[in-house]
Amino acid sequence: MNKKFARLSTPYLYWLYILALFPALFMFVLMFLDIPEGLDVSNGLKFTLDNFKQLTEPSTLIAFGNSFLYAFIATILSIVFGYLVAFRLFRSKFKNKFLVLVILILPMWTNILLRTESLAGFLNSNGNVVLSLFGIESADFDLLGTPFAVIFGLFVTYVPFMVMPIFNSLEKIDKSIEEAALDLGLTHTQKFFKVILPMSSKGIVTGSIMVFLPCLSGFAIPEILGRGNIVLIGNVIEASFKNMSYTIGSLLAVIILVVILLSIFVVSKIDKEGETLL
Amino acid sequence: MAKRSKKYLLLVALMMIISVFVSGCSSKETLLFLNWGEYINYDMVEAFEKEYNCNVIVDLADSNELFYAKVKSGTTAYDLVCPAEYMVQKMYMNDLLQPLYSNDEELAKYFPTLANGKVTFMDGVNQIAEKLDISMKETLGDSYQTGEIEKYYMPYFWGTFGLMYNKQLEIFEDKQTWDTKDMDNPILLSDTPDGHPDILQRNNAWKIFFFDETADEVLPTSIRVGQYSAVRFTYGAVMTYLDGTPNTPVNDGIERFRETLSRRKYTQWAADELKHSIEAHEIDMAFAYTGDCLDMVYLRFLERGLTYETLDFFTYAPTETMAHIDALVIPKNARHADLARKFINFLLIPDNAWLNNRDIGYLPPLEQVYDMIVNQKAPNVSEDSYLYFEETEEEMFWRENWAKAIQAIEPREGMDLTPFSYFETEDINRLNNIVNNIKVSK
Missing domain, CATH: 3.40.190.10 (Periplasmic binding protein-like II)
Structure with missing residues (x-):
């Protein structure tokens, strides 16, 4: 039975080869080529390491640094708040927990650009949605265009990715293990830190990867909430491709790709049973 | 197994044929x-x-x-x-x-x-x-x-490129200050219909936009300015202000480009979004296509019933500007x-x-x-x-x-319009790096 269904995945595999693997390899080749513009190879293929000069630009280095920093902060925030939500849900007596999860994911059914634009409506000083509820037309502060706005946007957008795996790993903890811990004399706080937290750590790791990676490579959120003032590596890559400088764009994209692959490798080592979402 | 995959293939082929027929049905x-x-x-x-x-x-x-x-x-x-x-x-x-x-x-x-x-x-x-x-x-x-x-x-x-600005702002209303500020550059006041209170109507509008020292009292830093994020246009604007042409070779202009852009912290770097930001009063002034501004102005006429005189924003093309x-x-x-x-x-x-x-x-x-x-x-x-x-x-x-409105953006007599010339990808890359370096250093 299973085998028959497995064949249904064949088209998807080809799809994956053609649209994911091949472009990645192509980008890998491109980063070593000397192409003045687009894919114009009328002057012949020339090997070069010139593209790597882009990595010595202060803006590129800072963009990489910022991307890691912002993604890191957003991930930490997501772990803290995501865990609280998942734990509260796990402990609640509510019958239909699935419904709560659906409500959590519901905003993700709308387009990410729309969500980001409406977040911008929360953060700007003029015509602020929240302030106008209190009859205030404009405020002195302007959060839009600050690092705070970008981190807040990343956190709000990706925190559901954290809640799901943590909740899943919490659900898998056997009730009797908790009872045993209490029987053996642990307080509730000790039980949490010595039993529950370690047992749900897989969920935290997977969730972290799932929040960290899109934060690292995204460009729409910093563009909109940072008002073009915050440069993350995703923005540099986007600008390179827009400018038809495919070689430099490929170089930067491949670096991000390597980081992503390494992270997934780490997850696969930790989560051998594949019980989390990845 | 072979039979089955043939069936699948047949199905796929059939669907493709149908889709071709459906889309190609009309002889138009x-x-x-x-x-x-x-x-x-x-x-x-x-x-x-x-x-x-x-x-x-x-x-x-x-x-x-x-x-x-x-x-x-x-x-x-x-x-x-x-x-x-x-x-x-x-x-x-x-x-x-x-x-x-x-x-x-x-x-x-x-x-x-x-x-x-x-x-x-x-x-x-x-x-x-x-x-x-x-x-x-x-x-x-x-x-x-x-x-x-x-x-x-x-x-x-x-059309031309110009500076879109918030007309309601006091600083743009206080004609006296603006008019007397720069006596060396005569002001052209009579060219718009009905004496439109066009405060930016000065030869050195670029100076104000780029925060020239001679203009700093006129336009304080508290004014929120939006800058165009497509570097070819940014560079063109800077070079028009400095040299009178947007097409100065990158080698000659790159240092001055860096210096000029570093003067001010821009509230927003964007392209088409700039006009919406001006409309929402999130920024006070931005560099944009004059035609883009008129798009928004038309909606003001049609949806809000504002007249040309009661508009809350408009655009002004400096005497020396880019055109397309x-x-x-x-x-x-x-x-x-x-x-x-x-x-x-x-x-x-x-x-x-x-x-x-x-x-x-x-x-x-x-x-x-x-x-x-x-x-x-x-x-x-x-x-x-x-x-x-x-x-x-x-x-x-x-x-x-x-x-x-259309008369107001029609180039005035004596204006110097220059189209952009094409820049190589490598040059654009260099400009992009400079702009990014400026952004991260602020």
Whole structure:
């Protein structure tokens, strides 16, 4: 039975080869080529390491640094708040927990650009949605265009990715293990830190990867909430491709790709049973 | 197993065949038009479709570079593309275009209104076209025959670049300060209709925008300024302010570009979003296409009933500024070149161009259309025509304000309009790096 269904995945595999693997390899080749513009190879293929000069630009280095920093902060925030939500849900007596999860994911059914634009409506000083509820037309502060706005946007957008795996790993903890811990004399706080937290750590790791990676490579959120003032590596890559400088764009994209692959490798080592979402 | 996979294949093949039939069912010709967003009036398209019994599919791109890439790759055979003049030049030099007409006979055959002089181009268009021709000659040398490029494009809309600003701000109202601030540069005040309180109407408007020391008292740092994020335009604006031309070679201008942009912290770096930010009063001043501003102004007239005088924002083009012609060209691999010519000719009939212009804030290339708008005239047609607009109070209100607004962005006499020249990818990369370095250092 299973085998028959497995064949249904064949088209998807080809799809994956053609649209994911091949472009990645192509980008890998491109980063070593000397192409003045687009894919114009009328002057012949020339090997070069010139593209790597882009990595010595202060803006590129800072963009990489910022991307890691912002993604890191957003991930930490997501772990803290995501865990609280998942734990509260796990402990609640509510019958239909699935419904709560659906409500959590519901905003993700709308387009990410729309969500980001409406977040911008929360953060700007003029015509602020929240302030106008209190009859205030404009405020002195302007959060839009600050690092705070970008981190807040990343956190709000990706925190559901954290809640799901943590909740899943919490659900898998056997009730009797908790009872045993209490029987053996642990307080509730000790039980949490010595039993529950370690047992749900897989969920935290997977969730972290799932929040960290899109934060690292995204460009729409910093563009909109940072008002073009915050440069993350995703923005540099986007600008390179827009400018038809495919070689430099490929170089930067491949670096991000390597980081992503390494992270997934780490997850696969930790989560051998594949019980989390990845 | 083999049998089953054959069945699957058959199914897939069947679906493909069906889809081909469904899409190809109509015998109508289809015109594939690659255009900018919000850059065509679909009423006009519909009229064209009816008249020539065809379909028009409008695809969108958001940069001249993308136009070039799409035409060059040739994966979709577009029949009509609308790049700016410098990209027309590049497409021509890379042999991607076919002529709209190759001699006077063909001109008369395809574009009769143009051939017999019933329509003529506005001065600004001619000025830009001339500069484009000179630039072609400089690049290609003797192998280029003067005027050759004209056969390859037809102006669609044109306009200048300017500074869009919030009119409600006190600083822009206090005419006294502004007028007396710079006695060396005379102020041109009389050129807009009804003495529009155009406070930016100074020769050195660029100075204010780029926070020149001589202007710092006039425009304090608390003013929120938006800067264009497409570096070719940013660089063009800086160099127009410094050298009077947007086309200073990057090697000569790059250090000054860095210095000038570092003076101020820009509240927002964006492209089309800038006009929306001005509208939402999130920024006070930004560098943008003047036509883009008028797009927003038209909505103010039509949706909020504001008049030209009571507008809350407007735009001002400095005396020395950049200008552009967006032109219709036919790529070499076009499948329906003749239909594309018909489309171009359709727009060379002033009434149709007038209809197209109702939705778009840019300037019409045809003098006749401009005159119609300014004189608040509509096409002289019967009631059942697609060109008929009942002269209601609302319509007359719109026409009156439309006329004033378009007159205000029509280049004044004595203005120096320069089109952009094409920059190599490598140069743009360098400019991008500089802008990013400035952004991260703030």
